[in-house]
Amino acid sequence: MEAFLISTGIVALAEIGDKTQLLAFILAAKFRKPVPIILGILVATLFNHGLAGALGAWITSLMQPQTLRWVLGLSFIGMAAWTLIPDKFDVDDAKLAHAGIFTTTLIAFFLAEMGDKTQVATVALAAQYHAFLAVVAGTTAGMMIANVPAVLLGGRLAHRMPVKLVHGIAAGIFAVLGVMTLLGAGKSLGL
Template sequence: MMAISDEPLQSEKASSPTQSSDSDMGEPDRANLDDAKPSPQDTLTWKGELQIFLSTFLTIFLAEVGDKTQLTVFLMSAESGSPWTIFLGAGSALIATSLCGILLGRWLSQHVSPKLLERFAAVLLLAIATVLLLDVWQG
């Protein structure tokens, strides 16, 4: 069993500022000295990774309980008589939609400021909540 440690994870991109190249005969790579500060992604610990995983799992799990997707899977499983095939199809679809969300989120994080992204998400969620409340009130 793998133990969880507090040691930082190092990405493959991270390199030591004293790493030498073929052209400088063992001298420190001066171009990398300015980039020596690790990014947050380079210093995540195993506990940090586990915390992100659990937070993501619980958020998505709780959001999906009783959702249209779960009800659809429930009905398809009951009608088809092949619950494991439905499980594999639904699981694959959720993985694919999650991948799309991750890729879009990563692209947005590189092209849009975090402040603007947060504001856009807040406005979008408020709009969705307003539509849902109006739907409930109108019966």
């Protein structure tokens, strides 16, 4: 349960102001049909984070626990710094309109999420917790918590959110996870 809750919280916070959340705002404004957009986000996230979680689980089989602890600890600290850097959205990420709303959202979200901080966080969390399903379910829930309101409320919500504060909180959580991992907090997990 801890892996699910931490994964959900970290990704929900990290996703605020992220390029994929900006993509959700743009798709909502462009198509004005929330259900296929939300379903596209869900399917793209499950697939993308499923792959990331599998990668995280695989990485644990390649490294000795001590090495993995250092890699994960430093990765979480790196994620803390990355979270503080504002995302920029490339308008080309939303130019698939002739594919249908669901397919456009699915492809755009999957591609935008490749190499994104929430995907990298999924890899690290899956490696940290050795709980593939809980982490993927949690990171997917976090994505939905951040993006469904973006789709439903569109531009009305975008300007009212304290993005810097939210990113600061997410960065703090990543930093604490990194330091705790480096100090051996994951020893019960074999790290």
